[in-house]
Amino acid sequence: MKKPSRLYIVTGKGGVGKSIISLSLTKYLCQKNINACYTYFQKNSLLKEDKPVSMGESIAQDLNIPSLGLSLENCAHNYMTKKLRSSLISKAIIKTPFFRSLINMLPGFGYLIYLGQVLQSIQDSNDGLTIVLDSPSSGHVLTMLESVKNFQNIFGSGAIFDDTQKMLELLNQNNFAKINILSIPTQLSFSEAKELKLDLEKVSNISSEIYFNNTMGHLFNSEKEELPSFLKKKMAIEREITSDQTSIFQVPFILKEGNEEIVEDLLPYMENLV
Amino acid sequence: MVKAKQFEIFCGTGGVGKTTLATSRALYLAQNNHKVLLITIDPSKRLKEVLQMDDKEAGNVTKIELNDAHFDALLMSPRKTLTKMSQRLEKPKLASNRILDILSKPYGGMNEILSLIELNFHYQSGSYDCIVLDTPPGNHFVDFLHSCNKIQSFFDKSFVEIFHYFANKGQNGSFKLLKNIVSSGVKKLLNYLKQVTGAEFIEDFIDSLDSIYSAKEGFLDAISLQNKFKDSSLSNWFLVTSVEHSKYTEILDFKAHVKDFLHEDCYVCLNKSGLKLWTALGPSGKNSNIEKLRNVSIEKEKNITALVKKFFDKLLYFNEVFEKSPMEHVIVLAKSW
Numbered sequence: 001m002k003k004p005s006r007l008y009i010v011t012g013k014g015g016v017g018k019s020i021i022s023l024s025l026t027k028y029l030c031q032k033n034i035n036a037c038y039t040y041f042q043k044n045s046l047l048k049e050d051k052p053v054s055m056g057e058s059i060a061q062d063l064n065i066p067s068l069g070l071s072l073e074n075c076a077h078n079y080m081t082k083k084l085r086s087s088l089i090s091k092a093i094i095k096t097p098f099f100r101s102l103i104n105m106l107p108g109f110g111y112l113i114y115l116g117q118v119l120q121s122i123q124d125s126n127d128g129l130t131i132v133l134d135s136p137s138s139g140h141v142l143t144m145l146e147s148v149k150n151f152q153n154i155f156g157s158g159a160i161f162d163d164t165q166k167m168l169e170l171l172n173q174n175n176f177a178k179i180n181i182l183s184i185p186t187q188l189s190f191s192e193a194k195e196l197k198l199d200l201e202k203v204s205n206i207s208s209e210i211y212f213n214n215t216m217g218h219l220f221n222s223e224k225e226e227l228p229s230f231l232k233k234k235m236a237i238e239r240e241i242t243s244d245q246t247s248i249f250q251v252p253f254i255l256k257e258g259n260e261e262i263v264e265d266l267l268p269y270m271e272n273l274v
Numbered sequence: 275m276v277k278a279k280q281f282e283i284f285c286g287t288g289g290v291g292k293t294t295l296a297t298s299r300a301l302y303l304a305q306n307n308h309k310v311l312l313i314t315i316d317p318s319k320r321l322k323e324v325l326q327m328d329d330k331e332a333g334n335v336t337k338i339e340l341n342d343a344h345f346d347a348l349l350m351s352p353r354k355t356l357t358k359m360s361q362r363l364e365k366p367k368l369a370s371n372r373i374l375d376i377l378s379k380p381y382g383g384m385n386e387i388l389s390l391i392e393l394n395f396h397y398q399s400g401s402y403d404c405i406v407l408d409t410p411p412g413n414h415f416v417d418f419l420h421s422c423n424k425i426q427s428f429f430d431k432s433f434v435e436i437f438h439y440f441a442n443k444g445q446n447g448s449f450k451l452l453k454n455i456v457s458s459g460v461k462k463l464l465n466y467l468k469q470v471t472g473a474e475f476i477e478d479f480i481d482s483l484d485s486i487y488s489a490k491e492g493f494l495d496a497i498s499l500q501n502k503f504k505d506s507s508l509s510n511w512f513l514v515t516s517v518e519h520s521k522y523t524e525i526l527d528f529k530a531h532v533k534d535f536l537h538e539d540c541y542v543c544l545n546k547s548g549l550k551l552w553t554a555l556g557p558s559g560k561n562s563n564i565e566k567l568r569n570v571s572i573e574k575e576k577n578i579t580a581l582v583k584k585f586f587d588k589l590l591y592f593n594e595v596f597e598k599s600p601m602e603h604v605i606v607l608a609k610s611w
Contacts, residue, residue, distance in 0.1 A: 014288025014411055015516060083470045093466060150376045158472020188600055189289070191323060219563040227564065230551050233596035240598070255566050257573065 004034055004274050005178040006122050007171075008132045009206075011141040012182035013192050017213045019056035021182060021251065021273070022134035024263045026065050028270035029130055036130040039068040041114060041144075056134050059259050068121065068131065072110050075117035076103075083159050111144040112151050116163065119170055141179070142196070145171075145203045172205040179208035180273055182251075185215050185238040190245075211273060212242060214253040249273075276541065276590070276611065278303050278404050279510045280397075281502060285532070286514035288411030291545040293320035294600060295514055295592065296408040298607035300345050303404050305608065310345040311335070311396055314408040315389040315415065321349055321408065324600040335396075341605050346402070352378040352388040359391055365489050373482040386415060387493070394496040416531045419500050506537035512590075515582070516546040517575045529585050542586045546594040549575045 010022040022038055029036035040054045060067040073094070080090035093099055103110055122129050135141045148164050148171075155161040171177050179200060183193035193210045200208050215238060220227060227235065242250065249272045254262045282303075284296040293316060300312040314321040322329060325338055325347055333351030337344065356378045360368035368374060377384045396405060409415035468476050486493065502508045511532070529536075552568050559565075582589055595606045 015290060080470065084466060089466060093463065096463060146379070150379070154373055154376055154478070155472050155475045157474055158468070159470045160475075161472060184289075187598060188294075188320065188323060192320070216567075219567065225558070225560065225562055225564060228551070228555050230548075230594070230596055231564070231567075234594075237596065237598060255563065255570060257570055 001032060001271055001274055003175060004029060004032075004130060005175050006128070006130050007118070007177040008130070008273075009135055009141055009177065009179045010132065010182065011135045011179060011196070012213075013184075013189050016182040016184050016189060017251075018182055019054070019059070019134050020259060020262055021180070021211075021213060021266065022132050023056060023059055023063070023065055024266040025180075025270050025273050026060075026067075026132045027063065027263065028267050029132070029274070030066065031267070034130050035125070035127045036132060037066045037068045038132050038134065039070060039118065040134045055259075059263065063260055063263060070114065070117055072103075072114060075113045078120075079113055079116060109147070109151065111147045112160075112164070115144055115148065116167060119167055123170070142199055142203065145200065145206075149203060168204075175207075177206045179206055181208055181210045182213045183210055185212050185241045187237070187241065190241055210248055212245075212248055212250045215242060215250040216253045217242070217250075218252050219255065276510060277539075278306070278308055279508055279539070280404060281509040282404055282406045282512070283409065283503065283509060284407060284512045284514055285409050285415060286411070286543075290514045290516040291592075292316075292411070292514045293408050294324055294603050295512070295543060295545060295607060296406050297321065297324050298604045299512070299611060300347070300404075300406045301340055301343055301604055301608040302611040303406070304343040304345040305341070308403040309401065310404045310406060311402045312338075312345060312347045312406045312408065313350065313389070313393060313396070314348070315350050315385060316408055316410045321347060324604060326601065340601070341608070348392070348396075350385065350389050350392060352385050355388040355392045356384070358395070359388075359489065359492055363489050363492050365485065367481075367485040368489055371478065371482045371485050373478050374485060377482075385410070387496070390499060391492065391496040394499050397499065416535070419503070419535065500535075503535050504537065506539045509537075509539070511536065511540040512543050513540065513586075514543045514545055515578075517544060517548065517571075517578055539588075540586065541588045541590050542582050543590045543592060544575075544579070544582065545592045547575065547591045548594050549579075549591070550593060 008022075008025060010018050010025070012018055019040070026036045026038040038056065038060050040056045057067055057069065059065075076094055077087070077090055080093055081087045084090050084093075118131055118133065122131055135144070148167055152161060152164045152168075155164070181193045181196055181200075183189045190210075190212075197208050197210060200206070216235065217238060220231075220235065242248070249269075251266065251269050251273075254265045256262050256265060282296075282299060284292050284299070286292045293314060296314075297312060300310050304310045312321070321327065322331075325340070327336055327347065327349065329349075332349040333354030335346045335348050338347045353375075356374065357369050360366055374384070378388065393405065393407065396402060464476055471479075503511075513532075532540075548571050552572050555568065557565065557568070579589070590610075592607060592610050595603045597603050597606060
């Protein structure tokens with residue numbers, strides 16, 4: 001296995017299997033004795049008290065996969081406490097209408113605080129904590145990375161500016177972070193993945209790689225019986241997209257119903273996503 | 275058949291085929307002689323792929339001719355909307371503030387509010403019978419509509435006036451004693467924030483709030499559109515989900531989110547359905563992968579259907595389409611409406 005990164009951002013169009021793959025990757029890393037942890041990025045507003053448990057988090061619980069639950073409220077509080085050296089003042093500031101309107105009007109600010117906390121957790125850890133970040137959909141990961149730069153421009157100077165500078169330096173360190181872009185084998189999904197890769201390259205130096213997920217070719221290779229016509233069409237589309245892209249690794253479709261079983265069955269393929 | 279309305283709002287997580295389905299709805303309505311505008315708020319701009327539009331067309335209404343029907347389409351460009359707004363309201367500061375400029379990048383954060391402004395503009399132009407709205411993935415748009423109330427109270431709250439006071443460096447003669455007392459508290463808060471954000475930011479941010487405040491009427495007017503989204507005679511809501519993966523958890527989450535907007539014309543669209551295709555095929559009786567896939571697919575879809583039906587009355591099925599080009603997809607889907 002190649003030397004793992006400290007942060008894996010798993011992204012791609014909705015429905016490509018980000019949560020399942022993130023969980024399986026976390027479990028795989030844990031099996032290799034790496035202190036890996038799953039986290040789901042939930043952009044919940046500061047005003048919402050209750051945080052619904054995501055599907056990923058509940059599967060993580062069922063499968064005993066370590067997971068890091070971070071709320072924006074906590075992240076913001078931690079950060080302000082550090083800067084102002086007072087938990088009380090920090091709490092008071094977060095509760096002001098001014099701060100809340102700052103977060104509401106600048107959604108990217110929330111992403112920045114969240115990513116800052118993720119990076120801080122990695123840096124603070126003594127035993128090589130590796131975080132697998134299950135990010136909701138393509139746009140969000142761009143917002144998150146773009147917001148680091150945007151806020152540098154917005155702030156211009158001061159503590160946040162210095163900290164975003166440190167964040168960028170850390171993220172751009174060789175092999176610190178890796179972005180896994182997942183795509184199902186359809187035209188729309190694959191072109192979105194390619195576009196995302198290009199856009200990501202514009203906003204950061206983090207290495208990114210596209211993977212096909214849920215390919216079905218392996219299911220019917222040895223089938224002697226005739227495929228139904230709609231399945232034939234589906235397979236033709238898959239073949240057309242994947243045959244030109246032999247360098248892209250294919251994570252196969254798992255013919256199981258339960259998410260837990262699927263996470264387990266995907267483990268043998270995860271080495272390629274490290 | 276789903277009756278055409280002034281506003282047709284498509285929501286759902288990414289990857290469920292929301293843009294394609296919204297486009298097929300626009301095509302269907304256009305084929306039935308409605309004047310249609312299709313707006314995509316989705317910053318990933320799938321519409322340009324579906325309709326083979328150019329990135330350069332973002333922010334401008336583009337005429338689409340598809341399958342002998344005509345409709346207009348618009349890819350949101352927050353920056354262009356902001357510029358238009360500043361010109362219309364004659365508030366040049368809106369388009370020149372450094373912070374607002376960064377925020378009006380496609381992923382900058384003002385995408386939703388500016389979309390509503392753009393939408394309001396086209397609604398008031400009276401040129402369209404139906405405006406089909408393709409919203410960003412997830413709960414963003416609805417979250418945003420909820421935050422409309424917050425924006426509304428933001429404009430009502432006197433603290434914005436205090437920023438107005440700071441922006442004008444206290445040269446406002448009508449300032450009351452009470453506000454002076456409040457402003458000293460705000461000053462303290464700003465001093466704390468300056469330690470973290472730097473002084474330059476605080477000044478620009480106050481300035482950006484002031485610019486937004488100066489365009490108050492424009493924002494409040496657009497925000498009032500949300501009342502039309504609550505009116506079943508003016509709007510249809512389509513919650514798009516697909517049978518792939520575990521999207522039903524998100525649909526339930528969605529129900530909780532949109533409860534203030536939902537009325538009787540809220541449809542769940544089950545996209546990429548294979549139920550009819552697999553059922554029509556019948557069991558082969560063999561122990562093959564095809565048979566296993568058939569069973570897993572049918573089982574999954576039955577579970578989702580049962581679950582959706584517990585919470586929503588109106589369920590529309592859209593068969594999975596196996597066409598290579600997105601345009602062909604749209605044409606096939608339009609027939610399902």
